[in-house]
Amino acid sequence: MGKTAGIRAVVLGGSMAGLLAARVLSESYAEVLLVDRDRLADSSGPRRGVPQGRHAHGLVARGQQILEQQFPGLTEELKTAGVEPGDFGGDIRWYFNGRRMAPGPTGLIALPATRPVLEQHVRRRVKALPNVAFLEEHDILGLDTTADRTRVTGVLVQARETGSAPRTLEADLVVDTTGRGSRTPVWLEELGYARPEEERVEIDLAYTTRHYRLDTDPLGDDQAIIPAATPEHPRGGFFYRLPGEGNRFELSLTGILGDHPPTDPEGFLAFVRSLPIPDIHDAIVDAEPLDDPVMHRYPASVWRHYERLQSFPGGFLVMGDAVCSFNPIYAQGMTVAALESLELRRHLERGSAPSAAVFFKDIAAKIKAPWELAAGSDLGYAGVAGKRSPMLRMINAYVARLQAAAVYDPALSEAFIRVAGLIDPPPALLRPRTVLRVLRVSRAMRSGKAVVPLPPVRTRTPDRATAAHH
Numbered sequence: 001m002g003k004t005a006g007i008r009a010v011v012l013g014g015s016m017a018g019l020l021a022a023r024v025l026s027e028s029y030a031e032v033l034l035v036d037r038d039r040l041a042d043s044s045g046p047r048r049g050v051p052q053g054r055h056a057h058g059l060v061a062r063g064q065q066i067l068e069q070q071f072p073g074l075t076e077e078l079k080t081a082g083v084e085p086g087d088f089g090g091d092i093r094w095y096f097n098g099r100r101m102a103p104g105p106t107g108l109i110a111l112p113a114t115r116p117v118l119e120q121h122v123r124r125r126v127k128a129l130p131n132v133a134f135l136e137e138h139d140i141l142g143l144d145t146t147a148d149r150t151r152v153t154g155v156l157v158q159a160r161e162t163g164s165a166p167r168t169l170e171a172d173l174v175v176d177t178t179g180r181g182s183r184t185p186v187w188l189e190e191l192g193y194a195r196p197e198e199e200r201v202e203i204d205l206a207y208t209t210r211h212y213r214l215d216t217d218p219l220g221d222d223q224a225i226i227p228a229a230t231p232e233h234p235r236g237g238f239f240y241r242l243p244g245e246g247n248r249f250e251l252s253l254t255g256i257l258g259d260h261p262p263t264d265p266e267g268f269l270a271f272v273r274s275l276p277i278p279d280i281h282d283a284i285v286d287a288e289p290l291d292d293p294v295m296h297r298y299p300a301s302v303w304r305h306y307e308r309l310q311s312f313p314g315g316f317l318v319m320g321d322a323v324c325s326f327n328p329i330y331a332q333g334m335t336v337a338a339l340e341s342l343e344l345r346r347h348l349e350r351g352s353a354p355s356a357a358v359f360f361k362d363i364a365a366k367i368k369a370p371w372e373l374a375a376g377s378d379l380g381y382a383g384v385a386g387k388r389s390p391m392l393r394m395i396n397a398y399v400a401r402l403q404a405a406a407v408y409d410p411a412l413s414e415a416f417i418r419v420a421g422l423i424d425p426p427p428a429l430l431r432p433r434t435v436l437r438v439l440r441v442s443r444a445m446r447s448g449k450a451v452v453p454l455p456p457v458r459t460r461t462p463d464r465a466t467a468a469h470h
Contacts, residue, residue: 004351005029006172010155012140014040017320017337018177019126023070024341026129028348035135058331061088061108061421066338071125082244083113086223088417095227096403098276104410106417112223112240144168149191152316173353175317182322196304201375202385203327205298208261209252211290218283225279229254231380233276254329257383263293301327303371307360324367332370335422339366373426405441412437
């Protein structure tokens with residue numbers, strides 16, 4: 001494709017959303033400049049601008065597919081770097097309420113890469129694009145606009161060094177991917193526009209993470225042990241082997257509504273002991289800790305409804321967590337940003353800069369299902385404030401029954417994993433054949449009969465082979 005949309009696009013923020021935006025914009029703009037306040041060094045360690053990078057991260061199945069589509073060969077490149085791909089259904093031990101979902105192959109690729117490692121490899125790919133440049137260690141001060149404030153024409157930045165002065169980067173398009181701390185609502189207000197409405201789900205979540213060296217490997221051929229948080233057992237954990245590290249493991253614990261995993265070693269271990277399965281505690285109780293526990297708090301999921309605004313300046317877009325920030329335990333954020341990047345490409349294929357109003361409506365359609373999945377699940381906890389319709393209560397009760405039935409039926413495990421992985425929409429769990437399997441197992445469980453799983457619904461071509469066509 002020729003560079004048809006404009007001369008320069010400026011991306012604010014070097015997060016995954018920013019990197020994916022830059023990748024797409026490089027197809028339509030002669031120059032793409034990505035600005036970040038951090039030094040985006042070519043390292044695999046966490047950086048200040050992504051504090052959650054110190055904790056367990058997940059890239060769900062649809063996200064892996066899009067990254068591979070945008071950066072062909074990335075999965076193999078990560079494998080060479082020590083990230084061993086696995087299967088979301090066959091190689092991860094998923095537990096709900098202390099019971100393991102029946103394992104089985106799904107054809108959906110799981111990449112147990114830390115957030116810094118994944119960003120490092122994607123960043124290398126983006127930096128290699130001939131028309132993309134990085135402006136590091138610069139603060140973003142505000143927007144530059146036309147005199148009538150109807151169009152953004154650039155962004156004001158300042159180097160983070162003594163004696164530097166603000167300067168304006170002219171742009172045909174500016175894209176804000178600065179995350180939860182985005183200043184766009186304030187900038188809009190200063191320019192005379194309305195701030196976007198915010199939808200919030202207050203969860204008061206915290207992650208606490210610690211690393212260990214183990215003499216024995218409790219995972220074997222598996223990738224991870226994940227006792228997922230549920231309303232019945234609201235404490236959760238993510239335990240996996242660090243890529244390429246052999247005997248080094250990462251453990252992230254989660255707790256909501258103020259029940260946070262402690263950062264003192266004794267309290268941390270006691271929290272591990274309280275999980276509904278003993279496997280993780282047994283693995284680390286005598287292991288060598290490599291650091292002290294570190295906490296990251298996440299107060300609320302937030303969706304800024306830019307699609308509802310009546311007016312918005314031209315030449316400016318917002319993407320990623322700056323639009324919608326999800327409860328991280330569902331691992332949806334990077335994948336939704338990837339879906340938004342595909343929408344950006346679709347708009348740019350028309351040969352001109354996207355209309356903000358249309359773009360926001362289109363990405364809202366992509367956000368809606370993951371938001372309802374996450375927010376609906378969070379409202380299953382009695383202490384989370386929010387409206388609970390009879391339909392939501394029914395769906396949450398049904399999903400709990402499906403998770404219980406999936407202990408005996410790998411086809412139900414796969415159905416759940418495909419929806420959680422944003423491959424299938426949530427209504428897929430209500431397909432008649434799936435509902436019948438849930439009812440069959442539920443009846444057998446109530447009657448005390450042995451449950452004999454049904455055969456798989458159909459033979460499925462691995463999604464990895466068809467990802468580029470989705």
